[in-house]
Each structure stands twice: as structure tokens, then as C-alpha cells.
Amino acid sequence: MSGMGRVLLKVIILGDSGVGKTSLMNQYVNKRFSNQYKATIGADFLTKEVMVDDRLVTMQLWDTAGQERFQSLGVAFYRGADCCVLVYDVNSAKSFETLDSWRDEFLIQASPHDPENFPFVVLGNKIDVEENKRQVTQKRAMTWCQSKGNIPYFETSAKEAINVEQAFQTVAKNALQQEQEESLSDIPVVDLNPPSNKSLSDSCNC
């Protein structure tokens, strides 16, 4: 309740085309699943209000085209992100193997202040498909996540609404933390620009 306005958390969802980014987002926000989603062209977002640690925050979930060719457009959308969700399809090894490049690409484009500690969350989607189709084991995924600085990992099904709520709750939590840390971390460059530090302005003179 202290001196803060409404918090808007910007979350970017990335991953190969067809892994279920749009489905996950819609399952989380609208609680529904459809087989009829089309490939995302350009970018779109949904918003959802969510309670994090007794605080009401608004999450803005950005869904972008999955083809790498369109990533050069990403900059405009990545900027100011508070958390990045990496999605792969547990039934596609390739979609898992590209997580590395998605992560790198994001860090390059979004250039967060503290890339080492920027919050990611990894979602292995489509676990509703029969087990024998599965290509990426949980262990393999978790090992990767660990190696990247303990990225939280969830196995989800947008279709069956498995783990989706939990995953995005974590996203929200980490994003909020990031938003708050980011507010502090720009102090090294104490900037006289008004958007960044209203609190410093009351003391100096022209």
C-alpha cells in the first residue's frame, strides 16, 4: 500500500513456432483452449490481474511470432520486460534445443540491466500427449534449467490446463521481483531524467 501506483508487469513468451505459446497464454488468461489458434503474426498481448504476495499487479503477456525471422522486430516488444517465459514442446527435441538461442536472443534484444539474474521461466508444454511420444525428459530439461542459473521449470498442458496457473504465478512473482530490483538497479547511473527517478529531484537546484 505504500507509495506505489499500479504495477504493470511485462512478460514476454518465446519459443519455436507451434509449441503452444498462444494456447498457454489463452489458457491462463481466458481459461480456454482451442485447436483453432493460428500462427501468431506480429505481436499481441493479453493482460491479467493477479495477486502476488498480497499485491494486486497487472501482467501483460506478450505473444510474438515464433519464427526467428521476425525476432528483429522483437526489440520494440522486449524492451522493459520483467520476465521471459521460454516454451518448448516436450514432444519435440528440436523445440527444446532452440531454447538456448531464444534465451540469448532475448538477452541481446531486451538488454536487461542484469542479464545474469534476469528472470526466465521454462515451460515444457503439451504433456497431455501420450508418454511414448515424449522426446525431452524432465531430467534433461531440469538439468538445462539448472545450468542457466536455476531457471524455474514447469511441465504444462495448455489443453488440459495442467500446471498453467502455477507456472504463471511463478512468472508473476519473479517478474514483480525483477520490476522492483530494476527500480533500484538503475541507480548507478543516477539519471536526472524524470521518468526514472522522481525521488531524487526534490533537492538539487537548477
Added chain:
Amino acid sequence: MNSKKARRQYLNSIHNTIDRDWTPFRAVEKRFKARFPPLDLSDVLDLALVDDSSTPSSPKGCINNLAYRKLQSDVSAYTLVDRHQGLVILPGFISPALQRGLIKWTLSEHARPPNDTNLDTHYIIPEEGLWSLYQQERSGKSSEMVQPRIIGSEDEILREQPGPRQLINNTPASPETFQEISVAPKPPVAPSTTAQPALPSTLVPKLRWANIGWSYHWGSKQYDFAKGKGTIDPTLANICHRAVQAVDWSQIYSDDDGLDWGENGPEWRSWRDSYEPDAGIVNFYQLRDTLMAHVDRSEVCATSPLVSISLGHAAIFLIGDSTRDTKPDAILLRSGDVVIMSGPVCRRAYHGVPRIIEDSLPPHLVEGDDEWKEYMSTTRINVNVRQVFPKGFRFEAVRSSSFGGLSTLSSDSMVEIKRTPEPSSPTSVEDAKHRLVYTKSKVYVNPTAYARDNVPGFIAIVKREAVNPTYLLAWLPEQLVNEKGAAEWDKFTKIEESTILEEEDEDVVFIDPPTQRPESYAFSVPLTSIYSLIVHPPTLSSWYGSVGINLINGDTLPTLHFHDDESRSFTLPSPPAPKRRSAVTSYPPPPSASPPATSPHPNNSWGGDHLLARLRSYAHILRSTLQPSLFLVDPSRADIEAHSTQLFADDAVDDILAQSSFVNSHSPIPAHRRPRPLSSPGIGLSPNPYSHRSSVLHRSLASPTSNAQSSSQARTALLQSFSNITRATRHAAQNILSHPLAKPIIPHLPDPVRSLVNANGEWSSWVDKSGVGEFESARVYLARWARIVAEEGERARRREAQTLPSTSAGVAEESSSLGVFELLHSTANLPTPKASRDPQHPIDEKTWASWFGKDGRPTVSFEHAKREIFRRGIDSSATLRQRIWPFILGVLDWESTDAERTAKWEAKRQIYQTTKDEWCGVPEVFERQDIQEERHRIDVDCRRTDRNQPLFATPDSTPSHDGPEWDEKERAKRYSVISPGLSDIGAQSPTNEHIDRLAGILLTYNFYEKELGYVQGMSDMCAPIYVVMAADEELTFWCFVEFMDRMKQNFLRDQSGMKKQLLTLQQLIEVMDPELYRHLEKTDGLNLFFCFRWVLIAFKREFPFEDVLRLWEVLWTDYYSNGFVLFVALAVLESHRDVILRYLVEFDEILKYCNELSMTIELDSTLAQAEVLFLSFSQIVADIDRRHAENLQAVAPTNNLRRRGSRGGTDIALNIPPLSENLRDLLKAGRE
């Protein structure tokens, strides 16, 4: 910080109504800060222009915007007449040589240990200082890195914990508050944990401030006296003394000017002797830095002169008065100028620096080869020096040694203040007088859920008398007041009954200082420490209203419950009779369970309302529109922005209905308020609401009355109806805004409106899409709703028009086919273009057949055919499209016979088969890694493209795909020709034969056009062709090839094509609708990403399938322009421009809005608009060219200059915009 917040700052300025959130000060700041339009100094006072002895370098301001007065002085000194009393400007006070010396001093001697700088928190700055290191680095002597500070284990406890940044609301310093301030903990800011070792050259531009004298604690915005006082450089002190002494202060102040100088009286008389600077800050501004409006109020000396020296680049200095609600004056400050702010008025005035002016260095800072030359080329330095303590105010700090002198938190860090005795008795916090200005009895604190535990008490507003009085909000339990005796009790009851305002001094009541007594729930907090109030008025279920108090530090005080039925101020007749004052007061008080009064307060207000009303006298109280029970106390700008959306009256709903001409039998609107039919006599033209607008679109609407007689009745009616639409839109929006958060609006809508939006299905569709329970930006929400209402209004009008008698048929025709866009034209002199489209009469079999001779050779020109297709479209009932599309796309030659075409087609078929054979049935190619990846990309997309088309919907004959007995092999054989196999593509929707053939076509295209590769969006472009070509692979392929030839640029790897397209569209908007352009500029929207999908795949996703076909064949004719799609995009934007301008102020809002236009756009009117826009555009281009030519002529020394001068409308000729190549290319039509 991040772009979100920055973008929020973009809340626009001039053209939009949403700027109501800005204070006048903020608006002016914004104006100067904006990089567009170019900086305008025409109302910036530039005193250097007054002295004719000096010729100031550019830029130049003006000298006639403000009345100034030259002071009698040895130096050039000015003050403003009747404004900012105490402000003195000494232009050029610092000589060029001294400026250079000061610059050197600030950098090399001052901004280094032991003086604090902003960098010290995060970096260990060596003893010799950053500047010295920088010089060594520059000379190549050393490349030593500056090391980040590492958090020491000991320090850690003392540092501020990371957490959300809090807005600092510093208590104004005064002798009374000094002790409180000086002992408050001022933990050092936590150093960045992410800072990396850095070269001095990278850190120098990040230098922002360096302290002078008393150490300033930026976290609390108070001086940290425990850190002791640094020395003031004697040269600097000398400059300040000279500046203050150069002014004859009696020319500024007089004894009878009524200023409140505080207890020491008019101290200006003694400034010559008493002025002694003891603190200051050097600010280093880079060119884009700004300093927000602020007041310096941390100094105990609240009135003594503050001397500010400008060095380097010039700046705009704004100064207002004690609030941000006054428009500030702008003053240009150049290198060497000195500003003195002094006295009770000026020292408490808001001021700031919104702009550092580029290229404004004076010659003496550009010439020469000083070590700071490069640095100063992007810098302004401001040295400002203050007096924290009055002379004679002595101060000793007992400093702790246990933490190396750094700590201020340790328990033995104490501060003792001594004052030399003076005749006027000093006041301290203890003996300050506390005046009760407001109180209310029977305000309860409920410690438990049991009523028996409730504690009755008084809420009170108490003024602590001082030069700068402090207002306290206190709650005292009756018990506590009781203990103090009858006299004290009487004071409370007296004030409660009193209606006298505090300002009237006759009945002053002083009380004992209220104290914080947590054990009895008593509290007393300064209003400045309150962040917000949560106010719940009484309701049926909760008899007593309550007020919760949240402090800035995050604490919440006990919730107060207003038992108005017991409270004197409510039970007494209103207004209270003063004579009964003493008589009615009983002491001791009766038990709290006194019988409830029989007469409730006359109006519906309650105790909390009264408290709020009183608080408003002492603080800015803002009711949040996000959460109506939340009231913010002295909110920050950010909070104001977040919490205020202007409220409008609820009766706006009536207005919408009245204006949108939606009438039906169950309308709740009184008959006299219902709209009259357009044709009804006596309807006058209302004043044109667009006369102030600048857009091409609206210019034509200006004052149509002049030729109203001659123009058709229809035109008049149309204008009228147009103004109605937009007015309806506006009111719709206002109505939505009147409901907090916009979310709960649906139940509030009157039935007619609800049925209205439900009737056409749009309401439910978008509610469905976005999830009704979820937060949407209120602006997006209302923008959408405004659109729906406007559209419904438009439809209703058409229905109405159609039912008009036949004599008015012209009206119906005109308005139904084109809407308002018919009225568009570029400038007053140009004729209004008309759309030529006639989609009601598409080309049918008969027409088509009539175009061909016996041998199949066309009898009409290709040009004619294309025009007809552009105008009318193609009848969709038969297989006509299948036959016509190959012609317009260029697969088949127009000028040829059947036989010739058959031969050529055979060749093309061959090419297709050959190309397909490159992969089909060639495992070594098909299974190659890169091809596999390509197959994967294609397959994944084809499986989710147009699955609602019968061809692509999975046929019933397909066995259930999720059955356990599903034969993998069989499936692979039948459906996985392209699919790289389930293992690689992951789980996807099932495919079918047609999907697979579609994928095959796309893969073959990959081999035909080798550079491009498959790119998302191509499946969207190919699928409709496949459907129209009735699953004919070869025809589909070649049509797709031709389509791609037009679209290829969109899919280039580096996105250069899309960038070019969007840039062209941007330039088009700039020419056709400058207002929209400026709005997009302000909202960070000029990248036009919200048009990305439209342009990339030619609106495939924006229209229903059938409309896409109709749109594409129009585009393919290239009839007007090869880039006609951009005019379609412009047409869509233009139809929504009012909504965008009015409501959408952030990039993401516009994106959301545009994405959700999908499937709501009406194709034919949009195409008509696009055509009119194109024709207007070409007229404008022709006009520009003509004017250019005339200008060239005028340059030649001929005698037709005068003739030109006498022509009307030369204002445009004076400023002919250059036309980009991209825009010129839009005039090209037809392909080779």
C-alpha cells in the same frame, strides 16, 4: 528505469483531452522537453538580449514575454515585475575566464573524495578523483578500471534493504523540525550489485552530482548532518558573496510587502553580513538530462539566498509558485549566468530545468584545447550554493567511530543542537504551540471484533505553529483527553461545535501536543507522512463508516469508525448554536453507549466526509478512479496519473442514446430528448466541432455554411450526421469513464444500450475475446466501446435514411456508399475526390464472357478489365475467380488467344512438376537437415491455417488420431508427406490431404525461389488461393508465385521490406493526417507495428475469408497504385483516428485496439475510403509539385513576384514538405 514508465510519460499534450492529468507546470515541462516539434524559444526570457553590449550566441529567446526590471547595480541584474519576488538574475555575472576556471574546478578538484558524488555509492573512486583517472586514460598513460564497491558484511545491515522504491516526502526543514530530521536514520544507498569494473571514460558521463559542504542524503532528501560539513571552496564562496552583495535588496523587498519571514523578521536587511553559504551541489547535466519541478526545502534557512551558477550549455529554467498548478515562467540561462533565489516566496517556488539546449556553448568554451573540452561538448554544469543554517546556529555532531565514521545509524550517533542565546525566545518541538483546528468525537478504534472492546475517541487536526506550520492528524482516546482534565475536554468539544475556520484568529485553542501512544492506540502523524486514506461510507450492512490511514512508510494506523449517531457534531442541530457550547458539554463524558440520536444529519454526509473536507484545506486529496474508496494524500505525479481518470456525469448515457440516433420504443429517454430525424425542418448546423483541427480530413469540414445555400441538402445532412457520430463517440467514452475501472460497466448500461450491442453480436464477440473479467486498459476498453456505439449509430442512420421519402434518396445513396470519407479532400482549393467502386454489381459470367472474342482473345484492354475488377469485384458464386485470378495476377497473358495460353500454361505446368521433383521422391534432398527444418516450419503452419475451410477441416473419414490403435505407419504414409514425422514436429493438430498438398506447394516454392525460404504468413497467403483454385496444385502454385512477387519484399530475411513499407505508411500518414502522425509520435507508435500484420499478409487476418478474396483481387489489379494496401491501411486508421486520438495514448493500447479490429472492419466502405485517400494523395502530390515549380519560378529574378504575393493560400507554398521517394513510388501503378 524502463520504457513502460517512460511511455506513460508520453501522455499527450496538445491535441488530446487526456492531458488533464498534467499540472500546468508539467505541461510546460513536457513542451520544452519534447524533441518534436523543434524547440521554440519565442516565449523564453533571454536577458542577454537586453544588454546591447553583448551579442549572445545562438540560441536566442525573447525579451517581451515577461515584464522585467533592471536593478540599480554595478553589474547587470534583473528581477521580474510582480513575479517570483526574490528572484534575481545576473546575466553574464561570471566572466569567461572564471567560467573556464570553475569548470575545471568542478571536475578536477571538486568531484572527488572526500566530496560525495553519485558514483561513490557504487564505485570506489580513488583519492585522486575520477577526472584525474580520466585524463590519464585519455593521454594513454593508464587504463585503470574503476572498481565497483563490494558490499561489506558489516555495512550490509546498515544499508537500505532493496524493495520497491518509495516516493520520498521530505519534511520541510525548519528550526522546529531540525532535530527530528537530524536524528532520523539515513542509511547509505545500497551499492549496485551488478556494477562492473568500468573505464573512467565510461563513468565520467555518468557523473550527476557532487556535494558541496553539508552532505546531502539523497534517499531522504535531507542533509545528513552526522557526516559533518565539508569545506566550501573560498573562490566559490567569494563568488556567492559577491553575487548576493551585488544586489541592493531594498530594491526587491520592503518592510511593508507583507512577506512572512518567520521569527527572525525581514532578514534580507542583514544579508550583506549574515549570508554564509555552507552547502551546495554541483549538478552535471548531459544534453538529454532534465530536472523535474521541485522545491528546495531541506535547509533550515528557508529564506536566505540560494546562488546558482550556470556553466556550459544553455538551459531553460522554469520557475512557478508554491504549487505545480501554476504555469511557470521560462528563462534562458547561459554559461556564466547567475540566478539568486531568495525570500519566502521564491525559495518555496517550484522550479526545474526541462531542457538543455544543444549546440549552445559560447565560443570561449569551444575554442582552445582544454582537458574538459570534449566533456563539455555534451554537458551543462550547475553549481548551486545554499545556506543550510542561519548564522549563529551552532551545530556539533558527536560522531561514532565504530563504523569508520560512515555510519549514521549506530546508537551513539547523536546530534546536539546549540543556539547562541538571542533575545527572541526560540521554540523547540516541545514548546511549539499546538492548535486544535478540527476535531470530531465518537470516532472509535475497534481493537477486536467485539463491540465491548471498542475505544471511543477524538479525531483531530492539529496545527503545530511555526514559520512553516506542520499539520498533524491525530486520534486521541477519550480516556486520554479525560486524564488531562475538564479544561482540555472542553477545548475538544468547543472546536467540534465550532464552524469557525482556523484562519479567523479570535478563538484560538491550544492543546497539549498530541502524542503517539501505541498502547492506547493514540496516534499523531504529520499529514505529509500520510500516503492514502481508505474511506468506506456507511452502508446498510455496515452502519458506521470508516477511514483507514496508510502512511508513506507502509504502516497502517488503526481504522477509525465514525459513530455519527453519537457524535455531537451530528446530533446537534445544524448549524450548531454557539451559545449552547459550554452548556451542552458534560464532563466527564457519558458512557459511549449513549442513546442514538433521533435526528440524523440533514444531508447524507457522514463523519468521514467531514474529515475529508477539512483535510482538503491542508493537503491535496485525490480520489482514485481505480479504487473509489482510496483517497491519496498529496499524491505524486505518478500516482496522480495512475489514479485519475476524469469522471463524467452518469447521464452521459442519455446523451449517447440521444446523439447516436438510436431510438426505439422502450427508450428511457424522454421524448423531447430523442434525436430528431435528419430530414426534419429547422435543424440548424451546429458549430463545427472540428474547426480547430488540422487534419486533411477535417479541413474540408470547415465552415460549410458559407455555401450552404448552394450546396445540396444532402451534404448538409451528412455533415450534421458526421458531427453526431463523433459526438456520440465522445459521450460513450465519457460514460464509460464515469465508471471506475471500466470493468463493471456492463451491468450499468441501460437496457437499450445493452440490447443494442448484443443485437449485432460485436459486443459479445469482443467480450469473449478479451475475457470479460480481466483487467483491460480502461482506455482500450472504452475506445472499443465508443467504436461500437459509433458504428451502431451509423447503421441506425442508414436505416433511417433508407426509410426516408424518395425525394431524399440522394442522402441515402451518398451516406450509405461512402460515409464521411467522401468529404475528404486535401486543401480548400482541391476538388473532392469521389470513390468509383460499385461492389453491388460484381463481374459475372456474362460480363466476363463478353470480354473475349472467338479465339479467346480479349476484346477489351487489360486496363479496362482491371478497372472493372477494381470497381466491381468478381462474382463469387461460380468458378469465375478461378478463371479470372490467373489473369489479374499475371499467370496468364491477357493479350493472347486460348491456344497461346494453353501452350504457355503447359510450359508452366512442366516447370512446376520439375521443381517439385527436386524434392518429391528424392530422399537425399527430402531428408536433408535444412529441408527437414523447412518442412517442419511449413507443416506446423499449414496445420493451423484456415482450418474452418471445408478443404482443410479434417475430413470425417480420417480415423480418430488419438486412438491407441492408431497405425503410425499408415498415418505417416497418408498424411505425413511433408511433415518430418511426429517425433520432430511435436504434438500438432492433425493434418489432411489438402493441408499436405498446401504444404507441398509451399515447399516447392522454396525450390523455385531459393533465397526466401518459408516464412510465417506464406501459408496464410497460399491457402485462399488453393481454395479458389479448387485444390488445383499447379494453378495454386503459379498464382502464389505471382502473389509472392508482389509481396516478397515483406518476407526478406532482414525485414528491410517490411520496414520500408511501414516507413512509407508512416510518411503517408504524415502527409495525409498530421495530427494522427503527431499523436503516434507522442505515443511511441510511429513504428506502426500495429499495422504489421495488416501489411505483411495483406489483411488476411483482418477480414472474413470471403472478404479477403474480394480485397485481394482489388489489390492485385494495381489499378491505382502498386502499394494500394497502404491506402487500405490508412483508411482503416482514418476510420478510427478519432478514437485513437482521444483515448489511446500508449503504443500497447493502440496495438491492442488495432489487433482487435480484426473481423470488425467493413470491407467496402474501407475500400471506398482507401480510394478517396489515394485520389486525395495524388492531388496533394500534384499540388506540391505545382508549388515547387512556382517557387522555382519565383526564385528567378522575374517580375511576377508581386502576382504571387497577392495569391491566396500561399501559406502552404511557404513550407512545402519534401516528398520522399517512397511516397512518389505509391503513384506507380501496374507491373511490367
